[in-house]
Amino acid sequence: TNKMVRLPQISSGLSFVNLNSLASEINFTIERNSPEIEKFQKKYSSEFESNKKIYVGANYKMNRTSFADTSLSQNINYVDKFHIKKSFMIYAGYYLNKNISIELGWNIISNEGQSYGYTSQSRRPGAKPTRKDYEIALLYTQVPLKIRYGVQTWSGILKTNVTYSLAIGPMYGRLMRSGFTVGDMDISSQFKKSEISGVGNLAVDISLYRKLSLNTGIEASYSNNIFMQDKRISPFTSPHNLIVGASVGLKYNF
Numbered sequence: 001t002n003k004m005v006r007l008p009q010i011s012s013g014l015s016f017v018n019l020n021s022l023a024s025e026i027n028f029t030i031e032r033n034s035p036e037i038e039k040f041q042k043k044y045s046s047e048f049e050s051n052k053k054i055y056v057g058a059n060y061k062m063n064r065t066s067f068a069d070t071s072l073s074q075n076i077n078y079v080d081k082f083h084i085k086k087s088f089m090i091y092a093g094y095y096l097n098k099n100i101s102i103e104l105g106w107n108i109i110s111n112e113g114q115s116y117g118y119t120s121q122s123r124r125p126g127a128k129p130t131r132k133d134y135e136i137a138l139l140y141t142q143v144p145l146k147i148r149y150g151v152q153t154w155s156g157i158l159k160t161n162v163t164y165s166l167a168i169g170p171m172y173g174r175l176m177r178s179g180f181t182v183g184d185m186d187i188s189s190q191f192k193k194s195e196i197s198g199v200g201n202l203a204v205d206i207s208l209y210r211k212l213s214l215n216t217g218i219e220a221s222y223s224n225n226i227f228m229q230d231k232r233i234s235p236f237t238s239p240h241n242l243i244v245g246a247s248v249g250l251k252y253n254f
Helices: 016-025 035-051
Strands: 054-067 078-080 083-095 100-120 130-155 160-180 194-209 212-225 238-252
Touching: 054 194, 078 160, 100 160, 130 194, 160 212
Parallel strands: 054 100
Antiparallel strands: 054 083, 054 238, 078 100, 083 100, 100 130, 130 160, 160 194, 194 212, 212 238
C-alpha cells in the first residue's frame, strides 16, 4: 500500500462482526499506471474477448470408413478390409460464452464406403469356393452442426496456450456419387440420396501466433441405414456408414 493506516487493537475475542469492521477501516490503493498490471489486464482482456467472437477453420481428414451391418455378424465368408479414405472440411463457430460455442461445418468432399473380401460358392458342381476383393465407393457432401465445450490452459512444454474441446451434434449428408469395383455395376439406385448421422469430435487447439492456432483431433460418426427400402448388395442388407478418423488444420479467431 502507499497509505499508512491505523489498525485497531485485535483482541482474543475477535468476532466476524469485528473482522468486517476491521476490513472496512483498511484502505488498499494500487498504483494504476503499473506496467505489470496493465500488461496483465490487457492480456486477460484480449483472451476473454476472443472467446466471445467468431472463429473459422479448415481441416484435412483421413478416415477409416466401413459399413456397420448387423447381418454380417454371422457371415464367415466376409472379411472387413482396412482402408483409409480422405475428406476436406471448412467450418465456422460462434462463442456463446467463454467455454461453449456453436459450430457449423461443411465437409465439401467426404470419401466413404467399404472395402471387403468375400468368398462365394460357385453353382457349378465340383467348383471350389473363390474369394474376391470388392470395394463400394461413396462420395458425400455433409453439413455437421455441433455444440462444442472447450477449456483453455497454458502448456509449459509447448510454451503456448492450448485448448481442449469436445463437440457433439447431428450431421446431414448428401450422396454425390457411388461406384462398385466389379464390372462397373451401377449401384446408385440401391442407396438413399440423403443420410442423417450423429457425430462426435475431440480436438486440441495449439496457439501458433496471436489468433491463429493449429487444430488437430479425432472424430467419429454413425449414420442411419443408407440402403433404399428392400434393397441389398450381397452380403449387405442394412449398412450404416461408420467413420473414425483424425484431422489436422488451421483455426483463426476473429
